Amino acid sequence: xxxxxxxxxxxxxxxxxxxxLNCSYTVSGLRGLFWYRQDPGKGPEFLFTxxxxxxxxxxxxxxxxxxxxxxxxxxxxxxxEDSATYLxxxxxxxTASKLTFGTGTRLxxxx
Amino acid sequence: DGGITQxxxxxxxxxxxxxxxxxxxxxNHDAMYWYRQDPGQGLRLIYYSQIVNDFxxxxxxxxxxxxxxxxxSFPLTVTSAQKNPTAFYLCAxxxxxxxxxxxxxxxxxxxSIL
Numbered sequence: 235x236x237x238x239x240x241x242x243x244x245x246x247x248x249x250x251x252x253x254x255l256n257c258s259y260t261v262s263g264l265r266g267l268f269w270y271r272q273d274p275g276k277g278p279e280f281l282f283t284x285x286x287x288x289x290x291x292x293x294x295x296x297x298x299x300x301x302x303x304x305x306x307x308x309x310x311x312x313x314x315e316d317s318a319t320y321l322x323x324x325x326x327x328x329t330a331s332k333l334t335f336g337t338g339t340r341l342x343x344x345x
Numbered sequence: 346d347g348g349i350t351q352x353x354x355x356x357x358x359x360x361x362x363x364x365x366x367x368x369x370x371x372x373n374h375d376a377m378y379w380y381r382q383d384p385g386q387g388l389r390l391i392y393y394s395q396i397v398n399d400f401x402x403x404x405x406x407x408x409x410x411x412x413x414x415x416x417x418s419f420p421l422t423v424t425s426a427q428k429n430p431t432a433f434y435l436c437a438x439x440x441x442x443x444x445x446x447x448x449x450x451x452x453x454x455x456x457s458i459l
Contacts, residue, residue: 277450
């Protein structure tokens with residue numbers, strides 16, 4: 235069964251303590267992997283799209299990378315305002331524009 | 346500013362009642378989607394629409410209905426047949442259904458049972 239798994243479920247960091255979130259997938263024919271940020275009570279906010287293994291995208295303290303089996307969202311020197319749930323979703327062959335979402339990683343950054 | 350507006354933010358349903366969630370977008374996107382989000386689960390697709398006057402069932406369509414009479418509007422009705430409607434409902438849109446462009450989301454409607 236095609237799956238998207240995110241780990242860890244929750245992560246607590248101190249301000250400035252860099253770390254990575256993982257999104258592993260078992261789908262066939264990946265066409266795109268999407269990262270979103272979701273604040274409590276809000277809709278997901280689009281961050282990045284990655285299309286092929288080896289690709290990297292950066293935005294402020296966030297950097298997303300992609301391999302053939304997983305994607306990492308690296309957070310460098312996080313600040314409290316980076317606290318949110320980070321979701322990944324994949325689009326794969328045969329599903330048109332349908333996305334399969336992971337369950338997310340809840341990130342808390344403390345002072 | 347362009348975006349997706351969902352209303353109301355909170356909604357309560359009585360037994361046997363149908364309720365309708367509104368979704369409006371001014372992004373000029375062709376494709377629109379409805380998702381349901383439950384704690385500990387990924388977003389699940391309820392219905393999607395590629396173009397005006399066309400829509401398709403997603404993975405969990407039972408107990409829901411939609412219409413797409415205008416490009417900018419995609420309302421979702423939660424019918425009395427949906428036995429577990431309590432959830433956070435998210436509407437999204439994208440430039441085109443077949444493109445690999447990201448979906449953009451509204452800020453959701455939280456539905457609860459009275």
